[in-house]
Amino acid sequence: MRHDGRKNDEMRKVSFVLDYLDYPEGSVLVSFGNTKVIVNATVEESVPPFLRNTGTGWVTAEYSMLPRATHTRNRRESSKGKLTGRTMEIQRLIGRALRSVxxxxxLGERSIVVDCDVIQADGGTRTAxxxxxxxxxxxxVDKLVDSGELTENPITNHLAAISVGLNQYGEAITDLDYEEDSAAQVDCNxxxxxxxxxxxxxGTGEEATFTRGELNQLLDYAEKSVTELIRLQKNALALRNVSKKQEEPVLKNHxxxxxxxxGKAKEFVELFKSRGYEIKTLLDYPEIADIEETGKTFEENARLKAEGIAKxxxxLVLADDSGLKVDALGGQPGVYSARFAGERKSDAANNAKLLHELTDVPMGDRTAQFxxxxVLAEPGKESxxxxxxxxxxxxxxxxxxxxFGxxxxxxxxxxxxxxAEMTSEEKNKISHRAKALQxxxxxxxxxxxEKTV
Ligand SMILES: O=c1nc[nH]c2c1ncn2[C@H]1C[C@H](O)[C@@H](COP(=O)(O)OP(=O)(O)OP(=O)(O)O)O1
Ligand SMILES: [Mg+2]
Incomplete structure (x- = not known):
């Protein structure tokens, strides 16, 4: 059991406040539990000498820790007159990581300087x-693209970092805080x-060794956290775009x-036309990560989608979970309709599989229901x-x-x-979706x- 009750592969609460400061081109306050770092990105229209007249840009980083980021005051490195080896190593690591994506x-002949200032340190400051x-x-970079200074987005991949390690009992753990970091046998960023x-x-054995098997487990934990971190990063970006694009909050008539x-999105736009709402769908927000449909019923899945995104x-969010129930197949494919012929979610493959399964079923027994x-959800309210x-x-x-479908x-x-032989008007008069909307x-x-709680 970890001292703060986390599971071994569980991160601390991670949050990103975008546009944290007003002046930098990119500004983020990132928190992993009590570790808090202000990160600011600055665009400069110059490059280091070795890149001049090459048309190539540069990305570099600086890292520092405020004196009272720790329990006792650390002297500023500026007053010491030189950077410590640790600081140099960390800022090089950050720069290398960013340049790899x-x-x-x-980027063209310009530089982006990323300043990472740790305002509170509780382990994992470099990965945060x-x-x-x-x-x-x-x-x-998005700002350069939006203003037309860049015609193509130079970012090639998303990236995140996490610390993992082996605790004093030799168990793998994720996202070590300072207390765990101090006691760890193995520390791996x-x-x-x-x-x-x-x-x-x-990865370093702190006066200890570790096996290839243990390293593999640490990397498994790292993969899990990086996946989650990138999902959170994307949601933070999506949330920023929602509030940027929407002059009014998504309420009342949005x-x-x-x-x-x-197919669904089109139908909803039609169906809501007369209802006086302006419709947005997740197609307008490609940055929002997908919610996994792990439920066993239509309601569970619709709740997962609506309540997940609303939170x-x-x-205010409306989600649809729909599907086809075929009597001769005991109600299948049901909630699995979209993935009937596999995770690719192909309509053609789904239809082919359905025909195949029903080959020997006579016309009179081919009854089905759409x-x-x-689910309509708003945070703090029963859906x-x-x-x-x-x-x-x-x-x-x-x-x-x-x-569709x-x-x-x-x-x-x-x-x-x-x-599929009806016009959308005809379908929208009788469909399962229309009935639910009524x-x-x-x-x-x-x-x-009803009041929200
Ligand atoms: O009017 C319909 N006409 C034809 N097919 C339909 C209809 N309504 C649902 N269906 C089928 C399509 C899909 O194979 C599955 C929905 O699965 P479902 O998970 O709700 O939707 P999805 O994954 O395509 O999109 P999303 O989850 O983002 O809303 O049922
Ligand atoms: Mg779905």
């Missing part, structure tokens, strides 16, 4: 600095890209729908849940080019048309009027 040719430095660099490519491993499915963005559960279903039959050959196989017996209409005003 930026195309310096594309690197993780924050990437965001500050990204903000500064890992810098990795989003694709889990390694940029740097600084609604964010937590879907990335283009992250602190706004189901839609909608509103509604659903709708549309009965039909699964055809033997796909027909029609409209709609299983629409070409879903026949509405009364019209003998598939949903339920939502009945309840939404009362729900919006």
């Amino acid at each position: 930026i195309d310096l040719k594309k 600095s690197i993780t924050g430095a990437f965001l500050a660099l990204k903000l500064a 890992v810098v990795m890209t989003e694709k889990l490519e390694l940029i740097e491993i600084q 609604l964010l729908i937590a879907t990335r499915n283009e 992250e963005l602190n706004c 189901h839609c559960t909608l 509103l849940v509604v659903s709708g279903e549309l009965p039909g039959m699964i055809g033997r050959i796909p027909r029609g080019n409209n709609g 299983y629409d070409p196989l879903f026949i509405i017996p009364e019209t003998d048309k598939t949903l 339920e939502l209409d009945k309840k939404i005003d009362a729900w919006l009027g």
